[in-house]
Amino acid sequence: MADQRPSKGKIIVFGILFWYPLAGVTCQFLHYLIGLQRLGYDPYYIEDSGRWIYDPRLNDLSPDASWNIAAVLPALQAHGFGERWAFRGKYPEGQCYGMSETQIEQLYREADAFLNVTGAQEIRDEHLAIKRRIFVESDPFASQVKVAKGDAGMIKTLAAHDTLFSFGENLGAPDCDVPVEKFKWLPTRQPVAMELWDGPPCGGDTFNTITTWHNKGKNIEWRGNTWYWTKDREFEKILELPQRRPVKFELAATVDDEVKALLHRHGWRQTSSIGISRDIDGYRNYILQSRGEFTVARDQYVRPNTGWFSDRTACYLAAGRPVITQETGFSKFLPGGKGLFGFKTMDDILRAVDAIESDYAGNCRAARDIAAEYFATEKVVGSLMERAGL
Numbered sequence: 124m125a126d127q128r129p130s131k132g133k134i135i136v137f138g139i140l141f142w143y144p145l146a147g148v149t150c151q152f153l154h155y156l157i158g159l160q161r162l163g164y165d166p167y168y169i170e171d172s173g174r175w176i177y178d179p180r181l182n183d184l185s186p187d188a189s190w191n192i193a194a195v196l197p198a199l200q201a202h203g204f205g206e207r208w209a210f211r212g213k214y215p216e217g218q219c220y221g222m223s224e225t226q227i228e229q230l231y232r233e234a235d236a237f238l239n240v241t242g243a244q245e246i247r248d249e250h251l252a253i254k255r256r257i258f259v260e261s262d263p264f265a266s267q268v269k270v271a272k273g274d275a276g277m278i279k280t281l282a283a284h285d286t287l288f289s290f291g292e293n294l295g296a297p298d299c300d301v302p303v304e305k306f307k308w309l310p311t312r313q314p315v316a317m318e319l320w321d322g323p324p325c326g327g328d329t330f331n332t333i334t335t336w337h338n339k340g341k342n343i344e345w346r347g348n349t350w351y352w353t354k355d356r357e358f359e360k361i362l363e364l365p366q367r368r369p370v371k372f373e374l375a376a377t378v379d380d381e382v383k384a385l386l387h388r389h390g391w392r393q394t395s396s397i398g399i400s401r402d403i404d405g406y407r408n409y410i411l412q413s414r415g416e417f418t419v420a421r422d423q424y425v426r427p428n429t430g431w432f433s434d435r436t437a438c439y440l441a442a443g444r445p446v447i448t449q450e451t452g453f454s455k456f457l458p459g460g461k462g463l464f465g466f467k468t469m470d471d472i473l474r475a476v477d478a479i480e481s482d483y484a485g486n487c488r489a490a491r492d493i494a495a496e497y498f499a500t501e502k503v504v505g506s507l508m509e510r511a512g513l
Contacts, residue, residue, distance in 0.1 A: 130165040132235030132513065135253070137169055137244035140199075141210045142176045144191040146399075146406030147333065149198050150319070151261075151434050155240060156204055157316040158500030162508065167222075167230060168199065168208040172245060175214065179397060188212060192220050198403050236513055239284065242266070246283040257511050258284040259311065263291025263431055264301055264423040268345050271302035281306050286511045293430025293452040300427040310456075311507050313434035314500035320441035322411040325487050329371040330447070330476075332418035333396050333409065333435060336376040343423065350423045355382075357419035357449060361469055364417075365390030368476050372417055375399050375409065410438055415445040415479060415490075417472075428452040437498045443491035445483075447475045457497055462489025 140152045159166035175184040176191050188210055199208055209222035236255035258281060260266060269277035281287060292310035293299040334354060341352035365372045373392035386393045399409045416439040424431040430452040439446050450465035459465055464475035479486045
């Protein structure tokens, strides 16, 4: 009989895998589960929320999670988590899928810790009984500003956890304009299971990204200014890019006819993000077939210099596809100049395009090397767990 290492403990990952059943989110949580398992922990994925799920077929919220679960479950099964998940709708007539309610409650009593990734799980008394409670914030700025404004709900949410991590690696630095009050934030970044992104060493002829063009409802008023969540404001600043270099650029973003015409007038290709994001294979292939990623970042990450870095962009790097992305302060923590390029101006973008085109294969190798060194799930999750004392 093969030797088996004793488990380092039962760890629950809370998140939005079923709530938002698109491939980028599926990858995000798979990377955590795979990393925890590889490091010797006993991980489970649980959603146990009072909010309705988002149904992409309706483009609206729904109490019926069955379609979302059927869409996402094959990915969990393919990676050995087919018996280690549950969705419980904690709302009137909400259903329980996967593990039974009795099994969920037993897991809460036995678990050594939970990772509340994206902070999506509201904390109830049964969760407070879990020994260690770790908050992993993927979107810095909003929660810190709410705390600074005295938002009682946000303060209570964060206080229910004993350790707080953020993708905002620059929080607390003198050059970061994010208020850090009451709570200590530790830096982390998105883990990537490198083997999920194995593929051809070089890609196609088009720089692309998978994104949302316009978001509503998440802008923040702070210190007399509006801090924007939506990306269209940033893309509009560099619309002429395809006219400045003889390479192709495409946005996988679902947009209306007016925006589509605007993009086409400036030389952009455009395709729907929904079809690409329907399953992991389509999402992965879109990235592998790209020449690299060109994208922008939200104002809430850029202007306050948060040090944030995209989980999707980490996947491009892991696939060996060079990246040109808007500077958020991440260049303090990640190497640039080959494989990865941060930009502030159009001239920065043009120099990055020229550098990639002058040695495309070398930039593909450099991108993959950066992912292996800075984003590999064993390293990122291992560091997080070690600093959390687990």
